[in-house]
Structures are given as C-alpha cells and as structure tokens.
Amino acid sequence: MSVKATQSVGDACEIQFVDEEKVENVRRAMKSVEAIGLLAETFRILGDPTRIKIAFALSKEELCVCDIANLLGVSQSAVSHSLRTLRQMKLVRFRREGKIAYYTLDDEHIANLFDEGFRHVEELL
Amino acid sequence: MSVKATQSVGDACEIQFVDEEKVENVRRAMKSVEAIGLLAETFRILGDPTRIKIAFALSKEELCVCDIANLLGVSQSAVSHSLRTLRQMKLVRFRREGKIAYYTLDDEHIANLFDEGFRHVEELL
DNA sequence: TGCGTATATGAACATGTGTTCATATAACAT
C-alpha cells in the first residue's frame, strides 16, 4: 500500500531473466497502467461482501436504499455508504422519485462479471 | 469489517418495504452465502494492483517468480507474497523445475473475468 | 409550519492489508 522501494526495484532481484522471450510477449500484451488501475479498483470495490451483495441484488432488480437494507440485513447508513462507493466507480446508477432513490446496476458488463465469477467459485465449493 | 450491530439491523431502517415483490424476486435469485463470500474474496484478491498485474501476466504466459519481478518492477519478496495469496485462492498454480518455480493462471474463468472487466473499464477511460 | 420518512454524509474507531527487511530453505555449481 505504501510505495517505498529500498531493497531491489529496478533490478528486481539481482537475478537474470530466465526467459526473456516470454517476458517480452507479456510486455506486448500488457494493458495500460490506467486500465489496469481501474480494473483493480473495480475488483477491489466488488471485493467486499456488503457491496457485492448490493451490486448482485441490483443486477436482478431496481431497488431503493431501504429495501436493500431490509433485504440484506444491513443498516441504512452502511448501505448508503456502500452505494456511494459503488456509484463513484460507476458500478451503479440511481434515479430519484420524491424522497425515494432507486438504484440499478449501471453496466451490463458487471452482471457478466458476476456470471463468470460464479462459474469460477462453483468449482471451489 | 467488524461485525457489530447496535443501531438497526433486523428492522434495518424503521422503514417499510417499498416494493416487496421485487425484494422477493431478488431473494429467490440470491446465491448462497458461501458462493457470495468466495466471489467477494476472489474480487478482493484481484483488487490489488500488484496482484492483478501478476495474474494478468500469468494469463498470457507461464512465468517464474524472478521474471515476474523484473517485468513488473516489484521486489522478489512482494511478488512471492502476492503469489501466495493468489495461490491460496486457487487463482494461480505452479510447477517446480529445480530451483525455479513456474506459475500460471489456474483457471480459464479468471482470464474471462479479465476480458469482461477490461471491456467495462474501457468505457471509463 | 411542523413532523415524520428516506437518504446522505462526516468523524471516529477498530481492524485489515501490502510492503519491506531480515532470514530461511533448497537446488545447483565449483
């Protein structure tokens, strides 16, 4: 989390490359720092039980804050904080109807991410 | 992270359900606690820049620890710790050849997760 | 206007996390 490097960055290990060709292949296939950063951030946000439950629920139905809280057994405050985090990453979007805020998934890709993810974890169960 | 509940879990808000039918739909579509927990854990692990870079690299080529460290400009120790975390979640697997350990992605689903994820973040760039 | 309901948000706190540094293990070469 902190970004200090005293030991060995640059030469990494004081070690030679074992297979420079493969390393070069990967280097070519590597995505931009920004894209990787955003993807990591996306996964990080979804890597919390409360937030993933909320996001998964919203992939099924549009829900208001309060129904989310009731459904998941989480406090209204916690839900609201979580929704903010999800919103900032553009994972959910909402519309307001009077005092009620209705949230949905912002992006179909996220639902696909869940499908693919559940296929992965089902092999671990 | 801590699991204390003093304010309002159970009745959540002191609020009524706004749309019980939608809530019931979601309840039926909900995955098991275990599956959701594992998926959250998977995303959490991939939600770190160093680990996602490593995992993405390994989705392209089989690499030894040292080449990963050189490629990414990260210390050998940090790579090794990261690989352990990825291993524990069965995201990567390795084979040993003498003193060299070669790592790869353990699961094709993870590569799909990257593809889908990058499709999502490309819309944010 | 005043009251209740729905949501948002800031501060504080306890807990979790990633890196580094130091060191261990283990294979290979000389």
Next chain:
DNA sequence: ATGTTATATGAACACATGTTCATATACGCA
C-alpha cells in the same frame, strides 16, 4: 563443503477500510 542463485516466509509498520453513531438534507403530508 562452500558459495551462489531462486524462492518462501515471518515480523513489523504505515496506511487503508468498513461500520457505527450522530447529524444533515429534503421531500411529503397534516
């Protein structure tokens, strides 16, 4: 045997994170 290379791991530290509690905003109704 001894030294060198490749990897693994534990402890420690600085920092990030999620929840709660308290409160704010803002809409709707009497």
